[in-house]
Amino acid sequence: MPDTCPSGATPAEAETFLAAHPEIQAVDILLHDSNGIARGKIIRRHELAALYRGGRHLPISILGLDVVGEDVHETGLIWDAGDGDLRAWPVPGSLVPLHGTDPARAELFLSQYHLDGTPMLSDPRHALTRQVAAMAAHDLHPTAAFELEFFLLDPERDAQGQVQPARDVLDGRHSGRTEVYSVDQLIGMQPLFDDIYAGAAKAGITAETLISEYAPGQYELTLRHRDDILQAADDLVRLKRIVRAQARRHGVVACFMAKPLADYAGSGMHLHVSLRDGTGRNALAEAPGAGFTDMLRHAIGGTLATMGETMLVFAPHANSWRRFADQSYAPVSPVWGVNNRSVAIRVPAGDRAARRIEHRPSGVDANPYLVAATVLAAMRKGIEERIDPGPETTGNAYEAGRDAAIPRDWGAAIAAAQGSAFLKDALGEEMHRTFTAVKAAEYARVARTIPDVDYELYLHRV
Template sequence: MSRDLAARPAAAADIAEAEAFLAAHPEIDAFDLVLIDLNGIARGKIVRRHELLPIFRSGRHLPGSILGLDVTGEDVDETGLVWADGDADRRAWPVAGSLVPLPWTSPPRGEVRLSLFELDGKPMAADPRRALARQVALLEADGFHPVLAYELEFYLLDRVRGEDGGFRPLRLPLSGERPNGIQVYGVSELDRLEPFIDAVYRGAEAQGLPVETMISEYAEGQFELTLRHGTALRAADDLAMLKRLIRALAVRHGMMACFMAKPFGERAGSGMHVHASLADAAGGNLFADAGEELSPLLRQAVAGLLATMEESMLVFAPHLNSWRRFSAQSYAPTTPSWGRNNRSVAVRIPAGAPAGRHLEQRAAGIDSNPYLVGATVLAGMRKGILEKADPGPETTAYAETGSDALPPDWRGAIETAARSSFLKDALGARLHHVFLALKRTEYRRFNAEVTALERSLYGEVV
């Protein structure tokens, strides 16, 4: 086969999906092609209507280096995706079921999500979506069908910074006032945010995103949205695209949507909690309670997550700012721990009907990549099940931290991830290498920056 002619992968969307969409939406003349990189950032291009069918028929060339960009969008040659292979193209193929309208655009545009493949049709190992698909396949080979749901915590901020250059909470659209105090679960704040909330729900419906509950969270301007559970790949796709929807709608409502793990030092951080269970081939919940006791399979999965948490922290907290979220007496876990109906632990068993029992992994920040988080969570669960591991005693009160329970900071997490055979297997060797190259480059970049606080503390003192 010619190097320029890509074999069509079995996972690519059928051209009938594009034909039906174009027939139903004659008003749409342009489409966003969206690929999620290793930092969870949406990258791609806009194409015209006449280009869509050829993309569904034959794919579209994109440089492999798009997955070798750091958080600033710069190439990282150490990934092996830039000059080592001449910045070679791969072939991007549409993800089945991802062709949707963009409800915030005028004139109207559509969107299709992409996954990268080698020119011979094999999945590109550095594509984060591939890492999750691989873990799903391994579990399915064992007879387990993973079901995931993500929670999305985020801040809505004023687009105009304060005099000190810092972020400020939004002005609520209906009152023009900023939120007053924490007001967790406050309904007045949600009511005064109604135009934005309505736009989110309408946009989610247009895009087929299963958005459910919205909550005023534990800080001024912080909110949470939940997504209904689904297959692992669909759940991660939904989370990635919901972030894009919220960010775009916030701009159009005069606000800024912030998905930093810790935008304010003195206020709550934002997590990406992952709810997970395993189903049998008929859809029955294998984590359902066994009489009065938790399912042995659920306990084994919890044990696997606890045993691999230290090695997984770079995935759950991938940026410098991520590590500011973990502090005592907060809702971010600071030790590998588990418990029922306890929000201070790393792996929580939520209250609820025994038939719907599942676990909730609470370590990941909202700034992490949902595909990598999902892959790592499923790999940890699978490890615990294969080893028939025991999670030990549950935590019934606040989960205190241990001195060496987890990496102490970003650099420690990078070093731990580099040594981890578990993480290398969970992500795949190629993606593990690329991810570490990006994180090491970003660490060097940020570590070289002299901050305003350093100048203030040391400038005329030491």
Template sequence: MAVRPAAAAPVEEAEAFLAAHPEIVAFDLVLIDANGIARGKMLRRHELLPLFKNGRHLPGSILGLDVSGEDVEETGLVWSDGDADRRGWPIAGSLNRLPWTTPPRGEVRVMLHELDGQPMAADPRHALARQDAALRAMDLAPAAAFELEFYLFDRGATTDGRPRPALLPLSGDRPHAIQVYGVDDLDRMEPFVDAVYRAAEAQKLPVETLISEYAPGQYELTLHHRPDVLAAADDLVMLKRLLRAVALRHGMIASFMAKPVAGCAGSGMHLHASVAGADGRNRFADIDGDLAPLLKHAIAGLLATAEEAALVFAPHANSWRRFAAASYAPTQPTWGTNNRSVAVRVPAGAAETRHLEHRWAGVDANPYLVATAVLAGMRHGIEARLDPGAPATGNGYAAAASTALPPDWRSAIVAAERSDFLKRALGERLHTVFLALKRAEYLKLAAEVTPAERSQLLDLI
């Protein structure tokens, strides 16, 4: 018999939800894999209570799938493991309704555990929970919020196969200029925007500011900060699913590729983070008009571990197309205050709300793994009392850095393979699984003959 883990959501949560929502006929059971992809099953209404009471068997190989959903035997989770079942247990507070569905459906997210109740070590959410617990053991409670950049494209195919910015619903116009921070284009998106905010409100998702970003059809949504970093990562997972679903119902594609269009801005997933002491006060708050030493140590830790953790922040071949000078994406491990040309930024604002903004990750990264690597890097800097050096001023792209980012995806895979830091941050099992997936994806993509290759070489060489 499976052992119920202490972190599993209480049965009373499901009982109250079913009583309050008699209209819901089915539930999406969702587990987030190492690539940040939602996988699972659709349950009928009568199956929800047994899930909360006893958990639900899921194959461990669900966490050994590459980005295209194929088994990767090298993860150790497929045939060498006998494709053994683990047990999915509901995450407290994750039971929600999907307001865009007809007939109405709900959603419940699960975390994977071994049958004896221990966390399944390849589940990314458990890795983040461990890093959160490690900081809390130092009387430092992480608070966090994500920003999400994305594109809206037409669903229809084009003759050249390139995505086109989605039509603005009110005017029928297609965005063709950058118009960063333009409010008129946001107004012309009103039916879609209204649907997004209504769905977020129904899901109690703390979605805040919408911005027209630095390319035609590119936007940004911010999330309110959480005193619980796990909840902040959950928010990001929910928001991506919400945007994809609402866009689909408005004839659009919400794209979370890091660089979907050549020559246009890439899409990032910035993480804002701070830590509170046992008294609840922000330990990154300024001291005597200067940045707190603890904040500087945390920044230094992120810079020192940048190369080793780069694969987490840029996990796909396409991720590396995002990094370019003067692109608002960092190209080297630098930091600065009130400066968007650096990798770790200390935003302007009230002294008591001081925090860091980690700008490396693309929107294609897994938020649980991103937050895991960020917390681990901060903790490394704090424990070793590292010094980040002088902040970059002016154009951070021209500043010198003591360390460097890997130049490409393959180099990032090698750096991650060799990294004791990343192995400790993720845990040995997840490190093995994540690297096996990235190696398999690299080899699969490297074997492809692309249209660009044929167009350049087919009848010319």
């Protein structure tokens, strides 16, 4: 065991936190797997200091689970390793109190290491850390923020067995309409959103603008950008957990599927990313009156050139692929544009000092650590190889239809990811093997499951 915590966390952090929060009785300790799902334990208050001093043994198999928590033996992380324990250590600065728990609890993120203190590279957090370090070698430092789109659903299905939007928690009113940008629709859910904002504030997250989005029961929360892209990913996974917990307290279901309603838009997880140089200046910002910088254009070029082979990261589940449809605000081709929501890579309008890339392919069901790692690797490739992004797309990018460079479905995306040397480098060989093995196992699970539509179409006809 290493003499010091390899993550950089110190026992003083735990001691200071416990002294400031005498009400805390327990702590959720969380490790995020390849799907971005938090897995771990709930420990008691008196156990926290020991965790900071010596870490916590957790089985290696935690990082080799599929979306429902079943072992995926093809990852090599189950019986090939004897399902032995590795050591998880606290992520510095991630210990925060939770809102609305009784008795009071806190939350702590962990990262997995080998027993000798070296990083366990099937941990998604380490994949992002590698890409941050690779950018830093160019004296470039990513600043980022994610957008969180989600649905609030009724816990009961409708008469046809379909999910339905939740009734307003304020007075039980039900709309069933899109209500995009309706402020009155937001007011009906205000007690819930008050608790979400309170939970975010308690966790040190600045949740900002709230929108009623482009489907019944769909909402969006924006997050303030972070100078540390790892912190931006932490904010996203933490906010999802806050939304889910507070929705449950109010009797509704928070849904982070990419496409829960067949006839409406799905939920994205757009990543806004810029690069600061060593002086803190935005390296993507052009001079006054000048055109876009070569660095911005080349960074865009890298994301477009690699998009086809990396779509599995952005659309990791069977349901993810239902989101990509014409006129749906989800991109269907690797093109870029300015102030244009029909493209995959958007340069938002606004002050040039805030110049950034908005990466739009990811669904809200994607793992933000892997999304950020892949996008950074693609931007770096574009910068290093001076990749031309091609002409800007203006107007309706959907008119050109689906691009052949983008896989048509989940199975094709898995095959493209498995064979991608770029993605293997972006995620690291171990993370790439784990992620693609988990996706292949989930694909097999779905393929052998007979859906209701099979009975509807074929039971009495063939």
